[in-house]
Amino acid sequence: MNRLLRTSTALAMALTVTGSPAFADMDAAIAFLDEHIGEMSVLTREEQEAELQWFIEAAEPFQGMTINVVSETLTTHEWEASVLAPAFSAMTGINVTHTLISEGDVVERLQTQLQTGENVFDMYINDADLIGTHWRYQQTRNLTDWMAGDGASVTNPGLDLDDFIGTSMATGPDGKLYQLPVQQFANLYWFRYDWFNDPEIQAEFEAEYGYPLGVPVNWSAYEDIAAFFTGREIDGQTVYGHMDYGRRDPSLGWRFTDAWLSMAGASDLGLPNGVPIDEWGIRVNDNFQPVGSCMARGGATNSPAAVYSIEKYVEWLNEYAPPAAAGMNFSESGPVPAQGNIAQQIFWYTAFTADMVADGLPVVNEDGTPKWRMAPSPHGTYWQEGMKVGYQDAGSATLLESTPVDRAQAAWLYGQFIASKTVDVAKSHYGLTFIRESTIQHDSFTERAPRLGGLVEFYRSPERDLWTDTGFNVPDYPRLAQLWWQNIGDASSGARTAQEAMNALCDQQEAVMARLERAGVQGEFGPALNDPQEESYWLEQPGAPWPKLDDEKGEPLTVAYDELIRRWTE
Known part of the structure; x- marks a missing residue:
């Protein structure tokens, strides 16, 4: 196990790793299993070899093709890029360039491809937080239809979707799976x-x-x-x-969109994210159409609970954290x-x-x-x-409709490989970002649990299902997410009060939604903003936004x- 956990300086500094296939046969597969997997798999050695043989045969039509994959720079993705990408290339003859960049840059590249239709990357490994975007725009291949259609011949019969613990986060209101989790953390x-x-x-x-x-x-x-x-x-x-x-940086936005308002108590009751109001403070109607973010339209982004959450963040940062x-x-x-x-x-x-x-x-x-x-x-x-x-974050393999079919098929093979039962236990020991139930229950993690501070116990508990990602309410994640770090940055720096920052944020979110509504690009599920009313009207209604408490200390x-x-x- 120590070999699996070694960290090399070269790996930590890698930005882009390209696998250069020398051949495509079982010799490469055997070498990979001997060096990197061993007994660290839920499959027997015979089953591992059979699964890799399937990948080799399925990849034959794509030998010599170079595919481009992008993900954020996490420990798990570093192992994928430095170990799994070259191994996949050697086995299949598909050359994989797995690029590691910041999460903000991943979202920016994805947004560019969505807007222009130009194929920037053949596969994105990005958060299932974008499920509301992918479902509404319908510019992402929903994997349910893909696996039954153009992707059928390149879908691993041993994929076992029921073994994944995060597919619900990547499933739209239409019941279709839009992304395949390849790493997950809470x-x-x-x-x-x-x-x-x-x-x-x-x-x-x-x-x-x-x-x-x-x-x-x-x-x-x-x-x-x-x-x-x-x-x-x-x-x-x-x-x-x-x-x-x-710091005023895109990552400051995630600090809050990753459920901070909901943890404070700003959203509605109910899982996964509260309906009609989620942790972004966005209200939707019964048709999942966003109808408001500010309290005047029934939202909660600038509600007392949301403002309280920002005030506490700023207070604690200034008083109790290192300067x-x-x-x-x-x-x-x-x-x-x-x-x-x-x-x-x-x-x-x-x-x-x-x-x-x-x-x-x-x-x-x-x-x-x-x-x-x-x-x-x-x-x-x-x-x-x-x-x-x-x-809970579910970084997931995502195929856009603008990617040519053959390139999407080759990329889909790689996406399944890095999430396969053959490799997942070894990958999880390296990055500790579980995606499969079978991996969580593997004996090696029972043995290692005392060294992981409660991680294994958490993921083996049914309570893990109470931690969820950003849900359906957010109509355009890339456009709206950038508003958060800019406005929260104003509150963090003291340029604005928490109330002023959240007022500006909800106004800007509604401006984006109004543009989407006018453009009609999201069809019947796009925004349909409520007419403004007195905030007191919504505060008197059941549910969020919640009235201000006399005692916010408790x-x-x-x-x-x-x-x-x-x-x-x-």
């Missing part, structure tokens, strides 16, 4: 388990706050814990009670907790797990077990039982971590 709470269980620290916290130190259930407790730890000296270093990032955090983006802030001076992080992606378990880190014990744990994220004061509890509540683990495992 947004959870991260904390220093060793400090939280130190008897002296526990006693001091309870003496000061009057309740036990534990995993915070709500933002009130999180805030107390952040204040308690910030500025303390532990293990010879100054500790901070919170970690975040604030440098305000100038960091997502990628720069991610490794900081591993440096050993962060007590907790409310908004933490499990995609960082692979970078938090390396031997020798300040947050890893000498025996290889972590000093930290992950747990469900606490919720805000406006949150009610039945609301969305957290976000009663703090914590729970023992071991109790949470019992809930996950039992």
